Amino acid sequence: xxxxxxxxxxxxxxxxxxxxxxxxxxxxxxxxxxxxxxxxxxxxxxxxxxxxxxxxxxxxxxxxxxxxxxxxxxxxxxxxxxxxxxxxxxxxxxxxxxxxxxxxxxxxxxxxxxxxxxxxxxxxxxxxxxxxxxxxxxxxxxxxxxxxxxxxxxxxxxxxxxxxxxxxxxxxxxxxxxxxxxxxxxxxxxxxxxxxxxxxxxxxxxxxxxxxxxxxxxxxxxxxxxxxxxxxxx
Amino acid sequence: xxxxxxxxxxxxxxxxxxxxxxxxxxxxxxxxxxxxxxxxxxxxxxxxxxxxxxxxxxxxxxxxxxxxxxxxxxxxxxxxxxxxxxxxxxxxxxxxxxxxxxxxxxxxxxxxxxxxxxxxxxxxxxxxxxxxxxxxxxxxxxxxxxxxxxxxxxxxxxxxxxxxxxxxxxxxxxxxxxxxxxxxxxxxxxxxxxxxxxxxxxxxxxxxxxxxxxxxxxxxxxxxxxxxxxxxxxxxxxxxxxxxxxxxxxxxxxxxxxxxxxxxxxxxxxxxx
Numbered sequence: 001x002x003x004x005x006x007x008x009x010x011x012x013x014x015x016x017x018x019x020x021x022x023x024x025x026x027x028x029x030x031x032x033x034x035x036x037x038x039x040x041x042x043x044x045x046x047x048x049x050x051x052x053x054x055x056x057x058x059x060x061x062x063x064x065x066x067x068x069x070x071x072x073x074x075x076x077x078x079x080x081x082x083x084x085x086x087x088x089x090x091x092x093x094x095x096x097x098x099x100x101x102x103x104x105x106x107x108x109x110x111x112x113x114x115x116x117x118x119x120x121x122x123x124x125x126x127x128x129x130x131x132x133x134x135x136x137x138x139x140x141x142x143x144x145x146x147x148x149x150x151x152x153x154x155x156x157x158x159x160x161x162x163x164x165x166x167x168x169x170x171x172x173x174x175x176x177x178x179x180x181x182x183x184x185x186x187x188x189x190x191x192x193x194x195x196x197x198x199x200x201x202x203x204x205x206x207x208x209x210x211x212x213x214x215x216x217x218x219x220x221x222x223x224x225x226x227x228x229x230x231x232x233x234x
Numbered sequence: 235x236x237x238x239x240x241x242x243x244x245x246x247x248x249x250x251x252x253x254x255x256x257x258x259x260x261x262x263x264x265x266x267x268x269x270x271x272x273x274x275x276x277x278x279x280x281x282x283x284x285x286x287x288x289x290x291x292x293x294x295x296x297x298x299x300x301x302x303x304x305x306x307x308x309x310x311x312x313x314x315x316x317x318x319x320x321x322x323x324x325x326x327x328x329x330x331x332x333x334x335x336x337x338x339x340x341x342x343x344x345x346x347x348x349x350x351x352x353x354x355x356x357x358x359x360x361x362x363x364x365x366x367x368x369x370x371x372x373x374x375x376x377x378x379x380x381x382x383x384x385x386x387x388x389x390x391x392x393x394x395x396x397x398x399x400x401x402x403x404x405x406x407x408x409x410x411x412x413x414x415x416x417x418x419x420x421x422x423x424x425x426x427x428x429x430x431x432x433x434x435x436x437x438x439x440x441x442x443x444x445x446x447x448x449x450x451x452x453x454x455x456x457x458x459x460x461x462x463x464x465x466x467x468x469x470x471x472x473x474x475x476x477x478x479x480x481x482x483x484x485x486x487x488x489x490x491x492x493x494x495x496x497x498x499x500x501x502x503x504x505x506x507x
Contacts, residue, residue, distance in 0.1 A: 087310035089471050095469065097311055098265060098296055152384075179296035182278070197414025198274050199421075199439030 003202050010206035011213075021180070021183070029168065029188040030214065032100050036107035037164040043108075044115030044163070049149055053123035053141040066120060069113035077172030083104045085177065098179040103187070106177045107167040114166055118159045119152075126152045137228060154226065161222055168215055188214075238327055263292035264474045267304070267312035269382060270412040272457070273297035275432030275501055280494045285481055291474050298492075299412065303379025307331050310467035313475035316482075318430075318457045319382035332460040336483050339491050339502040340456045343386055344434055345447035346417070347372075347426040355426075360450040361394040368396050371405040373425035377416050378408035382455075387428040390452060417443075432501040457502070459483070482506070 014022050051062060062163045083089050085097040085105075096102050126148050127141075134144050149156065171189035178185030180194060195204035272278060273295060282293045294504050296306065300317040304326050307315050315332065317323060326332050345363055347355065353370040355363035367374055369435040376398075377384040399408065407425065409416050413433040420427040421441040431438075434445070447453075464470040480489045483506035491504045 087467065089309075092310070092469075098294060179294070181296060184294050194273075196418065197270070197412055199414060199418060199437040200369040201418075201439055 004205065005210060007202040007205035010202055011209035014206060014210060015213075020168075021144070024183065025186055025188060025191050026210070026214065028100065028186070029033030029211070032103045032187065033107065033164060033167040036104045036167045037111055037160065038107045039104065040111035040115055040163055040167075041160050044112040045119045045149060045160075046110070046145065048116040048121075049123045049145045050142075052068060052120045053127050053144055063117075063120065064111060066117040070117055072113060073172075074110055074170055075172040075176070077110050078106055078176035081109065081173065081177045097177065098181055098185060100178075102177040103174050103185060106173040107170055110170060110173060111163040111164070111166050114161050115159060118162070119156055122152050122155045122159065123148050157222065157226060161219060164218065165215060168211070235357065260410060260472055261292045262290065262471075263294055264313040264471050265294045265296065265311070266316055266478065267306040267451065268295050268316040269300050269318055270297050270414065271305060271383065271430040271433050272316065274414045275285075275411070275430075275436045276496070277432065277494055277502060281490055284341045284490045285487070288481065288486065289320065289477055290479060293478065297400055299377075299379045299381030300385070302333055303425065304331075307462045307467075310316070310462065310469060312462055313463055313471045314459065314478055316457065316459045317382060318455055319385045320456055320458065322382070322385065323458050323460070329462070330464055330465075335458045335460040335464050337505055338457045338459045338482050339488075339504045339506075340454060341431050341466065341502050343383065343428055343453040343455050344431050344445045345426065345453075346429050346434060346443050347446045348424040349442050349444045350424075351446060353426065356446045358447060360390055360452050362446055363447045364391055364394040364396065366400065367426055368394075371403060373420075373423045374406050375406045375416050375420040375423070375425045375427040376406060377413070378410050379412070381413070383428060383430055386453075386455065390428070393452065394495060398486050435496045435499060456505075 016107075024217065051059070051066070081102065083095065084091045085094065085102055086092055087095075087097070130148070130151075134147070139147075169189065171193055174185075174187060175190050176191065178187070178190065180190040181184050186194070188207060192204050192207045192211070195201075195207060262480055268278070274297075278293075278295050278297075278374070282295070289316070296303075296312065296376035298306070300319040300322060303312070303315060303317050304322055306312045307326065308329075308331050315323070315326070323332070323335055327335055345355065345360065352372045353367045354364075355366050358366065376387060388398060407419070407423070409419050411419070413429060414437065416427060417429060417433070417437050418439055419425070421439055421443055424442060426446075431448075459482050461472070461475045461479055462470045464472045482491075488506055491502050492500065494501055
Protein backbone atom coordinates (compact mmCIF):
# COMPACT_ATOMS: atom_id res chain seq x y z
CA UNK A 1 0.00 0.00 0.00
CA UNK A 2 2.81 2.42 0.89
CA UNK A 3 4.16 1.98 -2.65
CA UNK A 4 0.82 3.02 -4.10
CA UNK A 5 0.64 6.17 -1.99
CA UNK A 6 4.29 6.93 -2.72
CA UNK A 7 3.52 6.75 -6.44
CA UNK A 8 0.74 9.33 -6.12
CA UNK A 9 3.26 11.73 -4.58
CA UNK A 10 5.77 10.98 -7.33
CA UNK A 11 3.09 11.52 -9.98
CA UNK A 12 2.26 14.92 -8.55
CA UNK A 13 5.93 15.87 -8.42
CA UNK A 14 6.49 14.76 -12.03
CA UNK A 15 3.65 16.98 -13.22
CA UNK A 16 4.64 19.98 -11.11
CA UNK A 17 8.36 19.83 -11.90
CA UNK A 18 7.73 19.39 -15.63
CA UNK A 19 11.05 17.65 -16.30
CA UNK A 20 11.75 18.12 -20.05
CA UNK A 21 12.23 14.40 -20.66
CA UNK A 22 8.92 13.65 -18.97
CA UNK A 23 7.14 16.39 -20.93
CA UNK A 24 8.55 15.04 -24.19
CA UNK A 25 7.30 11.53 -23.43
CA UNK A 26 3.82 12.83 -22.56
CA UNK A 27 3.69 15.06 -25.66
CA UNK A 28 4.73 12.19 -27.92
CA UNK A 29 2.11 9.89 -26.39
CA UNK A 30 -0.61 12.46 -26.95
CA UNK A 31 0.38 13.38 -30.50
CA UNK A 32 0.86 9.84 -31.85
CA UNK A 33 -2.33 8.61 -30.19
CA UNK A 34 -4.44 11.53 -31.45
CA UNK A 35 -2.98 11.18 -34.94
CA UNK A 36 -3.58 7.44 -35.10
CA UNK A 37 -7.12 7.76 -33.67
CA UNK A 38 -8.01 10.48 -36.22
CA UNK A 39 -6.60 8.48 -39.12
CA UNK A 40 -8.43 5.40 -37.84
CA UNK A 41 -11.69 7.43 -37.72
CA UNK A 42 -11.19 8.59 -41.30
CA UNK A 43 -10.84 4.97 -42.42
CA UNK A 44 -12.78 2.92 -39.86
CA UNK A 45 -16.03 4.92 -39.64
CA UNK A 46 -16.74 4.93 -43.41
CA UNK A 47 -15.99 1.20 -43.52
CA UNK A 48 -18.44 0.56 -40.68
CA UNK A 49 -21.09 2.75 -42.31
CA UNK A 50 -20.62 1.15 -45.73
CA UNK A 51 -21.09 -2.33 -44.31
CA UNK A 52 -24.11 -1.09 -42.34
CA UNK A 53 -26.07 0.13 -45.36
CA UNK A 54 -25.07 -2.40 -47.97
CA UNK A 55 -26.26 -5.91 -48.60
CA UNK A 56 -24.12 -8.43 -50.43
CA UNK A 57 -23.44 -12.14 -50.18
CA UNK A 58 -21.09 -12.92 -47.29
CA UNK A 59 -22.04 -9.81 -45.36
CA UNK A 60 -22.81 -11.78 -42.20
CA UNK A 61 -19.43 -13.47 -42.45
CA UNK A 62 -17.71 -10.11 -42.84
CA UNK A 63 -19.51 -8.78 -39.74
CA UNK A 64 -18.41 -11.81 -37.74
CA UNK A 65 -14.86 -11.22 -38.93
CA UNK A 66 -15.03 -7.51 -38.04
CA UNK A 67 -16.29 -8.29 -34.55
CA UNK A 68 -13.67 -11.00 -34.12
CA UNK A 69 -10.91 -8.53 -35.05
CA UNK A 70 -11.79 -6.62 -31.87
CA UNK A 71 -9.87 -9.36 -30.10
CA UNK A 72 -6.80 -9.03 -32.29
CA UNK A 73 -3.72 -9.34 -30.07
CA UNK A 74 -1.72 -6.15 -30.35
CA UNK A 75 1.57 -8.05 -30.41
CA UNK A 76 0.48 -9.69 -33.65
CA UNK A 77 -0.32 -6.29 -35.19
CA UNK A 78 3.06 -5.03 -33.97
CA UNK A 79 4.84 -8.00 -35.47
CA UNK A 80 3.10 -7.63 -38.83
CA UNK A 81 3.89 -3.89 -38.99
CA UNK A 82 7.48 -4.64 -37.94
CA UNK A 83 7.89 -7.19 -40.74
CA UNK A 84 6.33 -4.75 -43.25
CA UNK A 85 8.50 -1.78 -42.22
CA UNK A 86 11.71 -3.73 -41.63
CA UNK A 87 14.49 -3.04 -44.16
CA UNK A 88 14.08 -6.66 -45.20
CA UNK A 89 10.31 -6.16 -45.64
CA UNK A 90 8.21 -4.77 -48.51
CA UNK A 91 8.06 -1.21 -47.10
CA UNK A 92 11.66 -1.17 -45.88
CA UNK A 93 12.61 1.59 -48.33
CA UNK A 94 10.57 4.07 -46.27
CA UNK A 95 13.02 3.66 -43.40
CA UNK A 96 10.44 4.55 -40.76
CA UNK A 97 10.86 1.56 -38.44
CA UNK A 98 11.65 2.78 -34.89
CA UNK A 99 10.22 6.27 -35.64
CA UNK A 100 6.94 7.91 -34.47
CA UNK A 101 5.17 7.32 -37.82
CA UNK A 102 5.68 3.56 -37.32
CA UNK A 103 3.87 3.86 -33.98
CA UNK A 104 1.03 5.78 -35.62
CA UNK A 105 0.62 3.06 -38.26
CA UNK A 106 0.53 0.25 -35.69
CA UNK A 107 -1.93 2.05 -33.40
CA UNK A 108 -4.09 3.01 -36.36
CA UNK A 109 -4.30 -0.62 -37.53
CA UNK A 110 -5.28 -1.65 -34.00
CA UNK A 111 -8.00 0.97 -33.73
CA UNK A 112 -9.57 0.64 -37.21
CA UNK A 113 -11.28 -2.75 -36.58
CA UNK A 114 -12.68 -1.44 -33.32
CA UNK A 115 -14.11 1.70 -34.95
CA UNK A 116 -15.45 -0.22 -37.93
CA UNK A 117 -17.18 -2.88 -35.83
CA UNK A 118 -18.72 -0.45 -33.33
CA UNK A 119 -19.78 2.16 -35.91
CA UNK A 120 -21.29 -0.54 -38.10
CA UNK A 121 -23.70 -1.42 -35.30
CA UNK A 122 -24.54 2.23 -34.55
CA UNK A 123 -25.06 3.25 -38.18
CA UNK A 124 -27.05 0.11 -38.95
CA UNK A 125 -29.51 0.93 -36.15
CA UNK A 126 -30.01 4.44 -37.57
CA UNK A 127 -30.31 3.07 -41.10
CA UNK A 128 -33.04 0.66 -40.04
CA UNK A 129 -34.87 3.59 -38.48
CA UNK A 130 -34.67 5.97 -41.45
CA UNK A 131 -34.54 3.45 -44.23
CA UNK A 132 -38.11 3.89 -45.50
CA UNK A 133 -37.95 7.65 -45.25
CA UNK A 134 -34.66 7.86 -47.13
CA UNK A 135 -35.71 5.31 -49.75
CA UNK A 136 -38.97 7.17 -50.37
CA UNK A 137 -36.88 10.28 -51.01
CA UNK A 138 -35.04 8.15 -53.54
CA UNK A 139 -31.76 8.32 -51.61
CA UNK A 140 -29.45 5.46 -52.51
CA UNK A 141 -27.84 3.65 -49.58
CA UNK A 142 -24.36 4.97 -50.48
CA UNK A 143 -25.69 8.52 -50.55
CA UNK A 144 -27.18 8.02 -47.11
CA UNK A 145 -23.76 7.33 -45.49
CA UNK A 146 -22.80 10.98 -44.80
CA UNK A 147 -26.27 11.73 -43.44
CA UNK A 148 -26.21 8.67 -41.22
CA UNK A 149 -22.69 9.41 -39.94
CA UNK A 150 -23.73 13.00 -39.17
CA UNK A 151 -26.92 11.89 -37.51
CA UNK A 152 -25.20 9.36 -35.24
CA UNK A 153 -22.25 11.62 -34.51
CA UNK A 154 -22.87 11.73 -30.76
CA UNK A 155 -22.73 7.94 -30.49
CA UNK A 156 -19.80 7.81 -32.92
CA UNK A 157 -17.96 10.38 -30.84
CA UNK A 158 -18.02 7.94 -27.93
CA UNK A 159 -16.81 5.22 -30.29
CA UNK A 160 -13.96 7.48 -31.40
CA UNK A 161 -13.02 8.18 -27.78
CA UNK A 162 -12.90 4.45 -27.12
CA UNK A 163 -10.53 4.20 -30.09
CA UNK A 164 -8.37 6.97 -28.71
CA UNK A 165 -8.23 5.17 -25.38
CA UNK A 166 -7.19 1.99 -27.18
CA UNK A 167 -4.36 3.88 -28.92
CA UNK A 168 -3.20 5.52 -25.71
CA UNK A 169 -3.05 2.34 -23.70
CA UNK A 170 -1.19 0.31 -26.30
CA UNK A 171 2.19 -1.07 -25.28
CA UNK A 172 3.01 -4.38 -27.01
CA UNK A 173 2.82 -3.22 -30.62
CA UNK A 174 4.40 0.15 -29.81
CA UNK A 175 7.34 -1.56 -28.13
CA UNK A 176 8.01 -3.71 -31.21
CA UNK A 177 7.67 -1.11 -33.97
CA UNK A 178 8.88 1.91 -31.98
CA UNK A 179 11.72 0.18 -30.18
CA UNK A 180 11.25 2.39 -27.08
CA UNK A 181 14.17 4.54 -28.28
CA UNK A 182 15.04 7.12 -25.62
CA UNK A 183 13.98 10.60 -26.79
CA UNK A 184 12.58 9.35 -30.10
CA UNK A 185 9.88 6.71 -29.66
CA UNK A 186 9.57 6.39 -25.90
CA UNK A 187 5.92 6.96 -24.99
CA UNK A 188 4.10 6.72 -21.65
CA UNK A 189 3.33 3.02 -21.88
CA UNK A 190 6.80 1.90 -22.96
CA UNK A 191 8.35 4.16 -20.32
CA UNK A 192 6.18 2.41 -17.72
CA UNK A 193 7.36 -0.96 -18.99
CA UNK A 194 10.99 0.20 -18.84
CA UNK A 195 10.70 1.58 -15.31
CA UNK A 196 9.07 -1.69 -14.23
CA UNK A 197 12.02 -3.55 -15.74
CA UNK A 198 14.40 -1.37 -13.76
CA UNK A 199 12.56 -2.31 -10.57
CA UNK A 200 11.42 1.29 -10.07
CA UNK A 201 7.88 0.21 -9.36
CA UNK A 202 6.58 3.36 -7.59
CA UNK A 203 7.90 5.55 -10.44
CA UNK A 204 6.37 3.19 -13.02
CA UNK A 205 3.02 3.38 -11.25
CA UNK A 206 3.32 7.16 -11.00
CA UNK A 207 3.65 7.32 -14.81
CA UNK A 208 0.54 5.15 -14.97
CA UNK A 209 -1.32 7.63 -12.77
CA UNK A 210 -0.28 10.48 -15.07
CA UNK A 211 -1.39 8.47 -18.13
CA UNK A 212 -4.78 7.91 -16.54
CA UNK A 213 -5.07 11.61 -15.66
CA UNK A 214 -4.37 12.56 -19.29
CA UNK A 215 -6.97 10.15 -20.63
CA UNK A 216 -9.54 11.46 -18.13
CA UNK A 217 -8.72 15.07 -19.09
CA UNK A 218 -9.07 14.34 -22.80
CA UNK A 219 -12.41 12.63 -22.21
CA UNK A 220 -13.63 15.53 -20.08
CA UNK A 221 -12.58 17.99 -22.79
CA UNK A 222 -14.42 15.88 -25.35
CA UNK A 223 -17.55 15.84 -23.19
CA UNK A 224 -17.43 19.63 -22.87
CA UNK A 225 -16.92 20.02 -26.59
CA UNK A 226 -19.93 17.83 -27.23
CA UNK A 227 -22.12 19.78 -24.82
CA UNK A 228 -21.03 23.05 -26.32
CA UNK A 229 -21.74 21.92 -29.87
CA UNK A 230 -25.02 20.15 -29.09
CA UNK A 231 -27.46 23.12 -29.12
CA UNK A 232 -26.29 24.28 -32.52
CA UNK A 233 -26.42 20.93 -34.26
CA UNK A 234 -28.88 19.10 -32.09
CA UNK B 235 -19.16 22.26 -38.71
CA UNK B 236 -17.70 19.27 -36.94
CA UNK B 237 -16.05 17.99 -40.04
CA UNK B 238 -14.36 21.25 -40.88
CA UNK B 239 -13.12 21.56 -37.34
CA UNK B 240 -11.85 18.02 -37.24
CA UNK B 241 -10.12 18.32 -40.59
CA UNK B 242 -8.37 21.43 -39.36
CA UNK B 243 -7.43 19.53 -36.22
CA UNK B 244 -6.19 16.65 -38.35
CA UNK B 245 -4.03 18.98 -40.41
CA UNK B 246 -2.57 20.45 -37.25
CA UNK B 247 -1.85 17.00 -35.87
CA UNK B 248 -0.31 15.79 -39.09
CA UNK B 249 1.93 18.86 -39.08
CA UNK B 250 2.96 18.32 -35.47
CA UNK B 251 3.64 14.67 -36.18
CA UNK B 252 5.84 15.57 -39.13
CA UNK B 253 7.59 18.06 -36.87
CA UNK B 254 8.28 15.34 -34.33
CA UNK B 255 9.55 13.00 -37.02
CA UNK B 256 11.54 15.89 -38.49
CA UNK B 257 13.30 16.60 -35.21
CA UNK B 258 14.16 12.93 -34.98
CA UNK B 259 15.72 12.73 -38.44
CA UNK B 260 17.09 16.25 -38.86
CA UNK B 261 20.26 15.30 -37.03
CA UNK B 262 22.58 12.54 -38.17
CA UNK B 263 21.74 9.42 -36.25
CA UNK B 264 22.54 5.74 -36.14
CA UNK B 265 20.46 2.87 -34.86
CA UNK B 266 22.24 0.60 -32.40
CA UNK B 267 20.81 -2.80 -31.50
CA UNK B 268 21.86 -3.51 -27.97
CA UNK B 269 20.95 -5.47 -24.91
CA UNK B 270 18.61 -4.84 -22.03
CA UNK B 271 21.54 -5.09 -19.61
CA UNK B 272 23.30 -2.03 -21.05
CA UNK B 273 20.04 -0.02 -21.13
CA UNK B 274 18.62 -1.10 -17.75
CA UNK B 275 21.95 -0.49 -16.02
CA UNK B 276 21.86 3.15 -17.12
CA UNK B 277 25.13 2.96 -19.09
CA UNK B 278 23.71 4.49 -22.26
CA UNK B 279 22.35 7.53 -20.44
CA UNK B 280 25.92 8.18 -19.32
CA UNK B 281 27.77 7.09 -22.46
CA UNK B 282 25.74 8.40 -25.39
CA UNK B 283 25.62 12.13 -24.50
CA UNK B 284 29.44 12.08 -24.42
CA UNK B 285 29.59 10.47 -27.88
CA UNK B 286 27.00 12.89 -29.31
CA UNK B 287 28.95 15.82 -27.88
CA UNK B 288 32.20 14.58 -29.47
CA UNK B 289 30.77 13.76 -32.90
CA UNK B 290 27.35 15.43 -33.31
CA UNK B 291 25.85 12.02 -34.08
CA UNK B 292 22.68 10.94 -32.27
CA UNK B 293 22.39 7.31 -31.25
CA UNK B 294 19.02 5.55 -31.25
CA UNK B 295 19.30 2.50 -29.05
CA UNK B 296 16.82 -0.33 -29.40
CA UNK B 297 17.44 -2.46 -26.31
CA UNK B 298 16.37 -6.09 -26.62
CA UNK B 299 17.92 -9.47 -25.79
CA UNK B 300 21.16 -10.31 -27.63
CA UNK B 301 19.36 -12.92 -29.77
CA UNK B 302 16.76 -10.41 -30.95
CA UNK B 303 19.40 -7.68 -31.33
CA UNK B 304 21.40 -9.87 -33.72
CA UNK B 305 18.22 -10.75 -35.57
CA UNK B 306 17.59 -7.01 -36.05
CA UNK B 307 20.99 -6.82 -37.72
CA UNK B 308 20.18 -9.78 -39.96
CA UNK B 309 17.05 -7.93 -41.10
CA UNK B 310 19.19 -4.81 -41.73
CA UNK B 311 17.25 -2.79 -39.14
CA UNK B 312 20.35 -1.73 -37.19
CA UNK B 313 23.63 -0.06 -38.11
CA UNK B 314 25.68 -1.29 -35.17
CA UNK B 315 25.45 -4.30 -32.84
CA UNK B 316 26.54 -3.85 -29.20
CA UNK B 317 25.86 -7.16 -27.49
CA UNK B 318 27.28 -9.81 -25.16
CA UNK B 319 27.21 -13.37 -26.44
CA UNK B 320 30.51 -14.18 -28.11
CA UNK B 321 29.30 -17.51 -29.51
CA UNK B 322 26.25 -15.93 -31.16
CA UNK B 323 28.34 -12.95 -32.33
CA UNK B 324 30.85 -15.29 -34.04
CA UNK B 325 27.97 -17.01 -35.83
CA UNK B 326 26.67 -13.59 -36.94
CA UNK B 327 30.13 -12.77 -38.32
CA UNK B 328 30.51 -16.17 -40.01
CA UNK B 329 27.17 -15.63 -41.76
CA UNK B 330 28.60 -12.40 -43.16
CA UNK B 331 26.27 -9.99 -41.34
CA UNK B 332 28.97 -8.28 -39.32
CA UNK B 333 32.11 -6.53 -40.56
CA UNK B 334 34.56 -6.94 -37.71
CA UNK B 335 34.00 -7.54 -34.02
CA UNK B 336 35.82 -5.60 -31.29
CA UNK B 337 35.91 -6.29 -27.57
CA UNK B 338 34.63 -3.19 -25.76
CA UNK B 339 34.21 -3.92 -22.07
CA UNK B 340 33.34 -6.61 -19.60
CA UNK B 341 31.57 -7.02 -16.35
CA UNK B 342 30.44 -10.21 -14.71
CA UNK B 343 27.40 -12.26 -14.00
CA UNK B 344 26.35 -12.88 -10.43
CA UNK B 345 24.20 -15.61 -8.94
CA UNK B 346 21.42 -13.95 -7.01
CA UNK B 347 19.23 -15.69 -4.46
CA UNK B 348 17.24 -15.18 -1.28
CA UNK B 349 19.31 -14.14 1.74
CA UNK B 350 18.04 -17.23 3.60
CA UNK B 351 19.81 -19.30 0.90
CA UNK B 352 17.82 -22.56 1.20
CA UNK B 353 20.18 -24.39 -1.20
CA UNK B 354 23.32 -23.30 0.75
CA UNK B 355 25.27 -21.97 -2.21
CA UNK B 356 26.75 -18.80 -0.73
CA UNK B 357 30.43 -18.43 -1.48
CA UNK B 358 30.66 -21.58 -3.61
CA UNK B 359 32.02 -21.73 -7.14
CA UNK B 360 29.33 -21.43 -9.81
CA UNK B 361 29.28 -25.08 -10.93
CA UNK B 362 29.05 -26.42 -7.38
CA UNK B 363 26.33 -23.88 -6.61
CA UNK B 364 24.26 -24.94 -9.62
CA UNK B 365 24.59 -28.62 -8.66
CA UNK B 366 23.34 -27.80 -5.16
CA UNK B 367 20.41 -25.85 -6.60
CA UNK B 368 19.61 -28.77 -8.87
CA UNK B 369 19.61 -31.12 -5.85
CA UNK B 370 17.62 -28.89 -3.48
CA UNK B 371 15.24 -27.65 -6.20
CA UNK B 372 14.40 -24.21 -4.81
CA UNK B 373 12.69 -21.91 -7.35
CA UNK B 374 15.13 -20.78 -10.05
CA UNK B 375 14.18 -18.14 -12.62
CA UNK B 376 15.61 -18.49 -16.12
CA UNK B 377 15.37 -15.71 -18.73
CA UNK B 378 14.73 -18.26 -21.52
CA UNK B 379 14.71 -15.43 -24.09
CA UNK B 380 17.85 -16.16 -26.15
CA UNK B 381 19.62 -13.27 -24.44
CA UNK B 382 23.34 -13.25 -23.72
CA UNK B 383 22.68 -13.83 -20.03
CA UNK B 384 20.48 -16.81 -20.81
CA UNK B 385 23.14 -18.26 -23.12
CA UNK B 386 25.66 -17.91 -20.27
CA UNK B 387 23.26 -19.62 -17.85
CA UNK B 388 22.68 -22.57 -20.17
CA UNK B 389 26.45 -22.97 -20.69
CA UNK B 390 26.97 -22.90 -16.93
CA UNK B 391 24.44 -25.70 -16.34
CA UNK B 392 26.20 -27.72 -19.01
CA UNK B 393 29.61 -27.19 -17.38
CA UNK B 394 28.08 -28.26 -14.08
CA UNK B 395 27.19 -31.56 -15.74
CA UNK B 396 23.46 -30.89 -15.81
CA UNK B 397 21.41 -31.11 -19.00
CA UNK B 398 18.95 -28.46 -17.93
CA UNK B 399 16.62 -28.92 -20.91
CA UNK B 400 16.05 -32.54 -19.83
CA UNK B 401 16.43 -32.25 -16.06
CA UNK B 402 14.36 -29.18 -15.39
CA UNK B 403 11.29 -29.50 -13.20
CA UNK B 404 8.58 -27.23 -11.85
CA UNK B 405 11.26 -25.47 -9.74
CA UNK B 406 12.90 -24.14 -12.94
CA UNK B 407 10.79 -21.15 -14.07
CA UNK B 408 11.36 -20.04 -17.65
CA UNK B 409 9.89 -16.55 -17.89
CA UNK B 410 10.94 -15.49 -21.39
CA UNK B 411 11.49 -11.94 -20.22
CA UNK B 412 14.22 -9.29 -20.00
CA UNK B 413 16.68 -9.02 -17.12
CA UNK B 414 14.62 -6.52 -15.10
CA UNK B 415 11.26 -8.31 -15.37
CA UNK B 416 12.99 -11.63 -14.59
CA UNK B 417 14.51 -10.06 -11.45
CA UNK B 418 11.06 -8.78 -10.46
CA UNK B 419 9.77 -12.35 -10.82
CA UNK B 420 12.66 -13.79 -8.80
CA UNK B 421 12.09 -11.20 -6.07
CA UNK B 422 8.40 -12.09 -5.87
CA UNK B 423 9.04 -15.84 -5.50
CA UNK B 424 12.32 -15.74 -3.55
CA UNK B 425 14.03 -17.54 -6.39
CA UNK B 426 17.63 -17.94 -7.51
CA UNK B 427 18.61 -16.24 -10.77
CA UNK B 428 21.68 -15.52 -12.86
CA UNK B 429 21.96 -11.79 -13.58
CA UNK B 430 24.50 -9.36 -14.96
CA UNK B 431 26.05 -7.21 -12.28
CA UNK B 432 25.21 -3.93 -14.03
CA UNK B 433 21.47 -4.53 -14.06
CA UNK B 434 21.60 -5.87 -10.50
CA UNK B 435 23.42 -2.79 -9.19
CA UNK B 436 20.90 -0.40 -10.71
CA UNK B 437 17.90 -2.61 -9.87
CA UNK B 438 15.70 -1.07 -7.18
CA UNK B 439 13.16 -3.79 -6.33
CA UNK B 440 15.57 -6.22 -4.61
CA UNK B 441 13.40 -7.32 -1.69
CA UNK B 442 15.19 -10.18 0.11
CA UNK B 443 17.50 -11.01 -2.78
CA UNK B 444 21.28 -10.72 -2.54
CA UNK B 445 24.42 -11.76 -4.43
CA UNK B 446 25.38 -15.29 -3.32
CA UNK B 447 28.02 -16.33 -5.87
CA UNK B 448 30.46 -14.02 -7.62
CA UNK B 449 34.05 -13.81 -8.80
CA UNK B 450 34.17 -17.22 -10.50
CA UNK B 451 36.03 -16.88 -13.84
CA UNK B 452 33.12 -18.61 -15.50
CA UNK B 453 30.97 -15.59 -14.66
CA UNK B 454 33.01 -13.35 -16.99
CA UNK B 455 30.73 -11.31 -19.30
CA UNK B 456 32.32 -9.82 -22.42
CA UNK B 457 30.62 -7.13 -24.53
CA UNK B 458 31.49 -6.71 -28.19
CA UNK B 459 30.65 -4.17 -30.89
CA UNK B 460 30.47 -4.57 -34.65
CA UNK B 461 29.22 -2.68 -37.68
CA UNK B 462 26.47 -4.43 -39.62
CA UNK B 463 27.86 -5.41 -43.01
CA UNK B 464 26.98 -2.75 -45.64
CA UNK B 465 27.46 -5.35 -48.37
CA UNK B 466 24.54 -7.33 -46.96
CA UNK B 467 22.60 -4.24 -45.91
CA UNK B 468 23.04 -1.27 -48.28
CA UNK B 469 21.12 1.06 -45.95
CA UNK B 470 23.67 0.71 -43.17
CA UNK B 471 25.17 4.09 -42.25
CA UNK B 472 28.72 2.91 -42.77
CA UNK B 473 30.67 6.07 -41.86
CA UNK B 474 28.51 7.12 -38.90
CA UNK B 475 28.28 3.59 -37.54
CA UNK B 476 32.03 3.09 -37.86
CA UNK B 477 32.57 6.34 -35.97
CA UNK B 478 30.58 4.92 -33.06
CA UNK B 479 32.55 1.67 -33.12
CA UNK B 480 35.85 3.57 -33.28
CA UNK B 481 34.81 5.93 -30.48
CA UNK B 482 33.80 3.09 -28.15
CA UNK B 483 37.24 1.48 -28.42
CA UNK B 484 39.10 4.82 -28.40
CA UNK B 485 40.71 6.16 -25.18
CA UNK B 486 37.84 8.67 -24.71
CA UNK B 487 35.16 6.02 -25.12
CA UNK B 488 36.97 3.58 -22.86
CA UNK B 489 37.53 6.26 -20.25
CA UNK B 490 33.84 7.26 -20.35
CA UNK B 491 32.80 3.62 -19.82
CA UNK B 492 35.15 3.28 -16.83
CA UNK B 493 33.77 6.49 -15.31
CA UNK B 494 30.22 5.12 -15.03
CA UNK B 495 29.53 4.26 -11.40
CA UNK B 496 26.53 3.56 -9.20
CA UNK B 497 27.04 4.18 -5.47
CA UNK B 498 30.75 4.46 -6.15
CA UNK B 499 30.87 1.02 -7.77
CA UNK B 500 32.16 0.71 -11.34
CA UNK B 501 29.73 -1.25 -13.55
CA UNK B 502 31.69 -1.95 -16.72
CA UNK B 503 35.43 -2.43 -17.26
CA UNK B 504 36.81 -1.30 -20.63
CA UNK B 505 39.06 -3.85 -22.31
CA UNK B 506 39.39 -2.89 -25.97
CA UNK B 507 42.72 -3.75 -27.53
